[in-house]
Amino acid sequence: MAIIIVASLLLIAAVGWGVVWNYALQKTVPAEVDAGGIQIGGMPVEEALALLGQYENSLLQRTITIHNEAMKADKKQWTAAELGYIAKFQGAREAIAKLDEGEIWERAVYRYHFQKSYTLTQSWNPAEFDAAVRKQWSWIEKNETKNASRTITDDDKVVYEPHVDAYRLDIGKLTATLDAWVIVKKEQIGKPVEQAFEAELPVAAVHPEVTLEMLKDEGVERKIYEFSTDFRTSAEGRAHNVTVTALALNDWELAPNEVFDYGKLIARAEELYEYREAPVILNGKLVPGIGGGICQVSSTLYNAVLRTGLEIVERRNHSLPVAYLPIGQDATYAGGAINFRFKNTTGKHLIIRTAVEDRKLTVKLFGTMNENERYDIESVTLKTIAPTVQEKSSTRLSPGQKVTVEKGKEGYIVETFRTLVRDGNVVSRDRVSRDTYKSQPTLVEVGAMNNSGAPSPTPAPPSRTAPPLLEDGI
Template sequence: MKRIHVLFIIVLGLLLVASTGWGAVWMYANNSKVPEGVTVDGIQLGGMEVGEAASLLTKYTDQWEQQQTVIQANDADVSSDSRAWTLKELGYDADASAAIAALKKLQEGDLIDRARYRHSFEQTLSIDYSFEPKAFDKAIRQQWGWIDSSATTNATRVITANDRVVYTPSHNAYRLDVDTLRNQVNQWVEDSQTTAATNAADLTALGTRKLELPLPIKTVEPEVTLEKLKAEGIDRMIMSFTTDFASSAEGRAYNVTSTAKVLNDVELAPDEVFSYGKIVAATEKKYGYREAPVIQNGKLVPGIGGGICQVSSTLYNAIIRAGLDIVERRNHSLPVSYLPIGQDATFASGAIDFRFKNTTGKHLIIRTVVEDRKLTVKLFGTLPDNVRYDIESITTSTIEPTIRETVSDTLPPGGRLITQQGKQGYVVETYRTLVRDGKVVSRERLSKDKYNAQPTLVSIGKGTEPSSKLGPGAPNDAEQAPIIEDGVGTQAPSA
């Protein structure tokens, strides 16, 4: 290979000498100017002295790196200051060392080397432009990094003690959009590279070139905005209903209060179905239920959880007066003292639930208040001011009590003793009337309920003739499934 190189130089020298003579070869090899037509990234250098061309490239890259980017942060919610950086400070670099080295090589080596190099010199050279994104990001974040520490605040909704619905606005957070800013500066830098040739003769103008940009800020909304929260439709208290348990023993009062605590603040989405059984289960787990009278097969007996149906019944009355749809509801087998017949809702574990559907079209919040042995259920949501629902219960028939006789060893023959006075039963129909702007719009029957009569219990002496007023009576208690109303307990499976 070395031999071929030497041979090429000899041949080239002979050709030059043959065609131009040694003087011409000497002048060609020692030419101090850049060959005609040579450009560096569009900058015309042909015909310039090599040293002058190299100096021009050095000055050009220095001035190119001194171009400024001015960032203005003028968002009133964020900041109000500006900062200027040179391209060099932002991580941009222009390196002409390779092109300068190529130019200087025109004057290096022996006569033949210089002649050969000039003869094959590239017409187009380039400047090496580079960028370090980490330097860019560091510069911006050192100036405004505190913006990224801001945090969102969710909007809040509070229902006050006097039943006002109060909203507190949300607050946005802000984040530096460094990616967008970097892309904007990169585009400007690319444009400056293509326009550099027209400015090469005026390096001072190039160095004063400036880009002004607003600081791009991304707004981060909280998960819960005021608009989203208000869209749920909790506008006001739409219904309230109160029942009294002043005569209840401590166990029953405890059960009512505990269940009301768990029911408090339950929120239903549109069309969500509420199940009272879930409230009972949650209360039993959190507080436990105490002993209080329950209804089993039409009789008051000791049990666990007595009083829980006062909560479901109070809720039921608020629900029907707010116009919501009832999915499942059954009356007690006996009338209750705290409500008119036809307007109660019982519960029995595994057998009877109270369920309704939130048909308001918006969210619904249930609030409970227990004070002075009174239970109040309040509904908060959406209901037009010009709408109300009237409830009316009508007794359509009564059921006379039967007489149930048992033989007593302590009574003489013919003796009779009433040990329990019977009570009438009832058949009741309950209607709901929709009134809008004071005018009746519709009337619907909500339920037809039967309340069992309680038999008169009579003890008779041996040999006494049974009364002619005996009715069909009730089945033996042992033959009935042990349905426990108004309490908690395991129910026998249905037949």
């Protein structure tokens, strides 16, 4: 009986060992094993390893093609592996290889406890993609921006030169899109994946600080008006002062609603040039001084401004009429006392240009103005003021003798009107100024009387002293 029991146990052991032997020496992957979702359980080991290798390789060989839309034949293709992409079923190969390692019992135990799931580890290097694209199309970034420019030609044409854009590769967004494609999502592993990625080369235009559109939006379309005065009879000093003031004014630009300040122009001219001696107006009389002639520029500019309908903020006439303009149409300047200011009410930018040629000063305004509109200027003398007579006793003359040493000049009260004409029809007529030009007295010398007691000439009443007012000079 004992022998039978022993024999039975040996038989059972032999059968069990045979089972263990067969189990341990299987050439298949243990059941229910998957790699990244790919079912390889029960597959022959070699086939499973080949399947995993083929899948990894298929991911590595996916192609990325970037093309330059501006040049149809300009494109470049890389594999995912060339851009640093790595795909590996982490630990799967090593685990499968260990199925054939160790003693029978160790193999059986290892197989029994075999890990059921393995992940697909993926990574790539966006920096390599960035570098590869920039190397391929480095020539695109070898350019610089250039501002648009506006030129006013000698024949008063406004000419625009377009800006030049620069171009830069804008790879950031493309890299993010490629990242979402190259890294296979977990739920897609084991399924057919898109083998090719294709995209347009991302090129961003870089605009300069000043574009053609920006310049044109400023509205400097054409010459809208010009006005001229001459100074042919002026001495060299005065001619110089007119010229350098005009040079300082040339190319002065005003933004919409900006106020022009003649005082700032004079300050600029003094920085750039040196004014010379020429007659100025001091308390209503012409005397030698520095800067005489600067008001011919302000007066010429004033007439151009009047005839374009701009708003006059501050302006006064000279105390004496000027020879180069009708009364009522001049604009004087006295530092710290009298200024000439106007506002750019065109709604667009305004450029002031000046020209001096053959002792003739021309002020030109460039900007925007309706071509069917014009402004007419009319000055009306309301009153003529007769000069007074001032007598002064003189011992040089015979008693009672009278000699006129300076002839007086009449004064005037003048009103100036601006009329807007549109399509040939009067739209409005507004008074822009009421000016007084004081008369200049006639100066008479009278011989002093002898000692007979005859009355002496009646002296002129003393004039009230007033702070000195220097016009048309600095």
